[in-house]
Amino acid sequence: MERIGVVTSGGDAPGMNAAIRAVVRIADSRGVEVVGFERGYEGLIANSCRQLGPRSVSGIIHLGGTILHTARCERFKTDEGLLEAAENLRNDDVGGLVVIGGDGSLAGALDLSRVCETPIVGVPASIDNDIYGTDETIGFDTAVNTAVSEVDKIRDTAISHERVFVVEVMGRERGFLALAIGLTVGAESILVPEVPFDIDVISNDIMENHRKGKKSAIIVAAEGVGDNRRLTEMIAEKTGFEVRLSILGYVQRGGNPTARSRLLASLFGEKAVRLLMDGRRSEVVSIQRNQIFSSDLEECCRSVKPLDESLLKLANELAV
């Protein structure tokens, strides 16, 4: 193999740059050239790419975002788009493609793999940590820590004003972020889409805590649980207390990656290149029980990662 391609796709996640750096430098150390496609799958279709050498990825390990830019690409969901991408990869003599992205991007990679001779390997990068087959995704640890710092600040106001705060965090349809954040900020309640909850119970807990002297509360709610504005109003009505909503928003996607996100990105990037050089295709890099593995891309795309509900139980026990 003389040349591989690398692309970042979908929502950006802190550590994507560290993964690009690892792909480029490991490939280079094995005598393999790297081309970077720009703006996600759009760049594959438009053949918008540039050569990446060891110096092109200097000074990026600590930067959020992605130097290759990223996008969500509707045209890649059509046969025409996929075929154009496949043809570009062939014409560019790209002997293998590393796709760094979340579950939508991996689904795109699977689609592409079906019409394309070029071997493809996925690298899970997503702040949501919702990809089957890997205990953790690149960017998750960073997003959790960013949110935890924010909630620590909001707690200052919650305590000073003896107020209840609902803090909405990201995670799309899943509760991995909310659970990790809620447990580590010591939230009084954690609401995730995977587990039904009862607003009456939450409201009663808040009132009961108030009687015991705990006059403020933090409720961490995944964006996927529904209308958190309405939820906030209902809790205010039921408890009679001041309840405020804070939506953390896009800050969770950005910022310098944590050490752990950088480490994971480095390990994943190295593994991805190794897989391609070993002639593997349609696989996804993963970390399972603290070891780097790979799993089948198709299985990864059609399976649903379970939430560890024992952590939710622990969080509830600890938040008395």
Added chain:
Amino acid sequence: MERIGVVTSGGDAPGMNAAIRAVVRIADSRGVEVVGFERGYEGLIANSCRQLGPRSVSGIIHLGGTILHTARCERFKTDEGLLEAAENLRNDDVGGLVVIGGDGSLAGALDLSRVCETPIVGVPASIDNDIYGTDETIGFDTAVNTAVSEVDKIRDTAISHERVFVVEVMGRERGFLALAIGLTVGAESILVPEVPFDIDVISNDIMENHRKGKKSAIIVAAEGVGDNRRLTEMIAEKTGFEVRLSILGYVQRGGNPTARSRLLASLFGEKAVRLLMDGRRSEVVSIQRNQIFSSDLEECCRSVKPLDESLLKLANELAV
């Protein structure tokens, strides 16, 4: 004077604790006792207070929020409320009261001063920096820096996705926060309530920049300019680009105060005690042109602080 009181009122601001610490320790060094009233003016009315000595304020200089708690108090807007507070101050032998808070709290202090023999001195603490007569309020520098860090993170995503972001910051009816944040993050536009703006102009600038190769943009908008969700949609319509709204929210109120907010709090706290010991009443501590002064409480309450529009002009020149 043998005893003074201190109270924090209204929205919390980082550095309030540093101000309490300064009041308590300076008073103590002059042989004056301090009682802290809890939960803002509620505590004055309910006579909910506790003795504060030098050790009571140990280890708080770096903490956000306020150890005395705070609240907005409706009853303090009635004559009954004010008279109860005045009576408590007299019965507690409080020879002077330091009120640490924003413009609503200073207005309350003015009301109280009209029915109360106890001399009152105000200390401007507000993330909004909207208090007449002082160049800066306790907490403003912290809120600016917190927001700037957030926007720096959002810029990662903006650049990676080549997207436009509208970032709504606090500041209530005024644009001090938005201006300071927008200038120092290098925002492409800054929208403040004090200066009319034209969405067509903003949209055209974004499109013009896009043609010149600048594909992302950050628009910092004060919460006081109106419905920023609608604004975001309008810019998206007019430009045809992806435009996202991020509301920074309550994180701007919390967190450890910056060095500057702690310094200002220390200087203000010291000055407030000194004023009371000098027999002054109905004044507000202030910083003007880098020097500590005091000004008349009534003038402070009825005057409107002007926004420095030359800074807005500079920001626009720099954000090409």
Added chain:
Amino acid sequence: MERIGVVTSGGDAPGMNAAIRAVVRIADSRGVEVVGFERGYEGLIANSCRQLGPRSVSGIIHLGGTILHTARCERFKTDEGLLEAAENLRNDDVGGLVVIGGDGSLAGALDLSRVCETPIVGVPASIDNDIYGTDETIGFDTAVNTAVSEVDKIRDTAISHERVFVVEVMGRERGFLALAIGLTVGAESILVPEVPFDIDVISNDIMENHRKGKKSAIIVAAEGVGDNRRLTEMIAEKTGFEVRLSILGYVQRGGNPTARSRLLASLFGEKAVRLLMDGRRSEVVSIQRNQIFSSDLEECCRSVKPLDESLLKLANELAV
């Protein structure tokens, strides 16, 4: 079991408070009282302790240090000290003791277990991550991230001045911290006590990089590799470049724990209480391959945790 004790000992590590909180609240939820001994083993010997209820550990999950204070205790290395501690535990009706600390503290726990009927369970908390049997210790992730932020800052100066920096990090006799930090800051060289290195090779690499256009370099050196001041001078002599030493020092021990250190502390604290309630004794809580286990205290104390040298190799490949 009606009552257990908890103590933090040795060097402080961020997350100790989160572990105390977990021990206290899990015990409480099982109907077990908790007493906290103060100032490490000194408090066991002096029987300096206080009752800890769920409210005593409110608002501490995010704080560095330890509310129980800690110390290194010489007297605990004598038979008299151990016997006094054992007697206090018996007299206080403490049915089990949780020791939160590093390897010295666990060695002390082992010594105590030999003269004491009270079952003892260890919780590994140390920024050094040098405890056998657990993949990670409480505080390690925080110390790594703190150091990484520092080195990111130093890199600004290194690049601006085109200078070489030797950054000394903690870790005592071991290289776990240096390796994790070096890999994730993209250090040009990582020096750990476990692996011999050659200053000529390092110096030649720096000169070779300089010729290739990479004019600054970061060398992360564990404190355990020896005299880093001398090392710095030698590299300066051999290369003829400006080389500066920066010793990160105590900041690595403090600060708010990361989400991961808080999570680990919560899981460890819960497991420790569970072990005691199951009648276990002389064990150490651990995380292995992302699962919570426990192992034998004696084995933990006499075995040496290996450094993962494949990570060092990866770091070198990535730092071209």
Added chain:
Amino acid sequence: MERIGVVTSGGDAPGMNAAIRAVVRIADSRGVEVVGFERGYEGLIANSCRQLGPRSVSGIIHLGGTILHTARCERFKTDEGLLEAAENLRNDDVGGLVVIGGDGSLAGALDLSRVCETPIVGVPASIDNDIYGTDETIGFDTAVNTAVSEVDKIRDTAISHERVFVVEVMGRERGFLALAIGLTVGAESILVPEVPFDIDVISNDIMENHRKGKKSAIIVAAEGVGDNRRLTEMIAEKTGFEVRLSILGYVQRGGNPTARSRLLASLFGEKAVRLLMDGRRSEVVSIQRNQIFSSDLEECCRSVKPLDESLLKLANELAV
């Protein structure tokens, strides 16, 4: 004037990039070209420079260090060096030069101005804040806040271990940094070169505090006060307590600039261009009493900025 030059010189300071950005964009908006000289005065002598347009300074307002690199240049202290630089400026048709740097760099600018027709304007950028005629320099606020965050972390360990820490901060021969840091971390003592101190008094205070129940202490010492390692040992001997030294070091120079450092850089950069366009020469931009001024370069170089000792007195009163 058709073209100006800009150079960063001496020790790097956070905000230098924001100043370069301001110089370039303001000049551009006035129709003036900008060339950036690289590596400080070395670049002036070697005529190593590049054209800077508005896009060259995109995305740098928030970055520490300097994109133009910097150096200390011995050759610039010779007549030959100065004359070469002067000739290059003339040959490059540079109609004015902005020098961004600390006091050594301004002294160099003064020397150059004596042999050179090209008007020169200085912009004070230094973490030390030791430049006469300006209340604040670019980078000072950032360095203070960085150090304050560090000391806040060290305090965790100091309290947990009930230990005394001497924290050495930068500032070269002056105490501006130490004073600002010490006051805002609530240090028990602040040692600056400008004010004599007595180790016996400090040691007695520590012992006296210990008796009153304050068992830890932070002493912030400027690097300029002498051998802080020896000082630490002496305090340990005199008090009999554990005393540790922590040297904050180079982290104080780096990192993203605070909002205030960015604002100052923007205001200074704009003023510098305006001065050159107004035909001014041999001046230094400054902020005095919160207003932007300029003063004479020679006066700036030969005068010594006084330390505000009243702040030291306040710090001592507050640190009881």
